[in-house]
Amino acid sequence: MIRVDNVEIPEAAVAAEMQHHPAATRDGAWHAAAQSLVIRQLLLAEAARKGHDTEAEEAAVSALVTAEVQVPEADEATCRRWFEANRARLRSPEAWQARHILLAADPEDPAARAAAEAEATAMIAELRADPARFPALAARSACPSGQEGGDLGLIEPGTTVPEFEAALRALSPGALHPVPVATRYGLHVLQLLRHEPGRDLPFEAVRERIAAWLREASFRTAVRQYIQVLAGRARIEGFTLAAAEGPLVQ
Template sequence: MGCSHYSERVEKVELPHLKVNGVEIAEDALARELQYHPAASHGEALAAACRALIVRQLLLQRAEALGLVALCEEGEAEEEALIRQLLEREVVVPQADEASCRTWFEANPGRLIGPWRMSLRHVLLACAPDDLDSRAQLRETAEALIVELREHPQRFAEKAMRFSDCPSRDDGGELGWIEPGQTVAEFEKRLLRREPGLLEMPLESRYGLHVVELLEREGGEPLSYEEARPQIAMHLQTQVLQRAIGQYIGVLAGEAEIEGFEFAGADSPLVQ
């Protein structure tokens, strides 16, 4: 959401006067921060923005107390550099050990897979994510297309050129070879475990309803433990680091005088 959207909402709601150890957080800073916290309600967005600015202030005050001097990496702002250096100094996390990695691997069979690519074609019936009535109608259209294509698979290109809202319609709906990250997660989740063929149900994504035929898939086999271990270790390390940073922020908050907001713990490790 853009700044103007939140500005309209901010004008209608009084912003809290935030202070951290006597240091005031300006209302215009809070108004700007709101744009980075889209939420279902203004209250949720405001709470997230308050928390983020308080966490940032706590960390910067601690960095100043320790006398840290910002050593900026390429493209890094001074405050971000101070926060990074502070966390690197104060939050020490042990490396994931062999037993932890193997336990995770055994508890998540087949979750990590090797490189893959897939070839597919589709018919997109475009619709906004929140237009539920239109989506219901388009689902009926998509299901009817699937029934017809089961009986006449040779008509797929014809149907794509006639009905699809995707530019691929000019190529009969063909998207060519797709690799990880080149399409929406909804496609990857539904198609990676499937054999080639026409999906029996429409695939729903943020863009609308898709009639999809998986033409071919290569790779995507589950990794062995030895192949998966580096990814597992990084995943576990990230989880432990997030918990450790959350606890560290909680300690700083517990020792601080915070006005204008009830700061109950820290769920998010870093300022958003």
Template sequence: MSIEVNGVAISDQAINVESAYHKLADTDPREAQEQAALALTIRELLRQRATEVGLEVPEDETGLDAVIDQLLEQEVEIPEADEATCRRWYEQNPERFRTPDLAEVRHILIAGHPEDLEERNQARTLAEQLIEQLQADPSAFADLARAHSRCPSADSGGLLGQVSQGETVPEFEDAVLRLPVGLSPQPIKTRYGFHVVEVLQHVPGTALPFEAVQAPIAEYLEAVSRQRAMSQYIRLLAGEADIKGIKLDASDSPLIQ
């Protein structure tokens, strides 16, 4: 891979060394090499720009990061997220700023391994039978949970307490948060088996006040603005430079994340 930035070569050795910082457990080595080459190209572009505007650039890599930071602070304007901007984002994205919906639930887990079809069918059949019993005698739920459930909640009559998004497996949460209050007429299937479920109550989420989320909104919007401004700045420099051996896409560079 032969790369030049305004006549300055970036060696294969430098790319190989840099690629070590871009390798993750599931990263293709070629992808790590490409990311390393991109990062070094942008770094060289910024180093040359720093020299051009009169900043004191070290001959080696020591201190170059500080010079690049100084250059970017000097040449890239990051708009601040004022209160009006933050409030507009808050009003346009209400779903982001509310407490989660809750469902108070009790259940009976009839275990069935997902790869054992016979066990799964038996679990479904038993769950359906328990639902029929509970439809006839709702007061039997706790006793049936203690007798049949393979969840630790069996000791408390199947009571799980309040469930919200992200607290259990998604297929269970998605079902119980949609179900009406009362006994579900059908068992809920999850990776663990089949659940006999009774929703005791729903507690809908409530909107968080703007004042409580203004600071993180501002931080998020300024981070987005910073990324956009950096990408535009680097593209501008790249457009004025003679770059060979690589196509520069600033938005993908780890240097400006």
């Protein structure tokens, strides 16, 4: 039985809370759920002691934390130190501009895949002879980009399927992929138009983002410390609050 200053947290409440705490094991989910409920009770009890209306629990906890947890704003020097130590995290992502022609074919339909591959191969041969034919051939694409000559715009890492991204990485700007690119959607005739490598961003462009990150990190640390203070004042039975982690802190 878990109690916080004689307020019982029933097993049924922990079981219901577990759905919000996915974990590798049931014990892990149970521990995370129980900890969340213990933290919530600590905060609600303190909110009531401070005179907040706890009928609306979320509002009461939010008002308490806002009033009691104060964090300083990061100054210019602190932001610059973080910037210098974390330049790799502040690079703009690389991107590719490409165009393609999609010949749709279900991966579970070998005949359709073979027909699409043959058609895509023929298109590649035609485009090698006359690259200007790409927009006309793209009108036959199963992708909406066919109405734009096959142009997909800028593609960043992780925004397309792995095999398509791998094909993009293998091309130089202007190059046509030598063979059809097979994905779950079908066969693609692919041409890379340009590649924009990631680049370092100047401090001025990321100053506000850094300040926000530092503010959030300081806030989480301050909330954890505040919860530890509350836990130190309370009598918690049936559970050990080793560290103040969880959704209420995050």
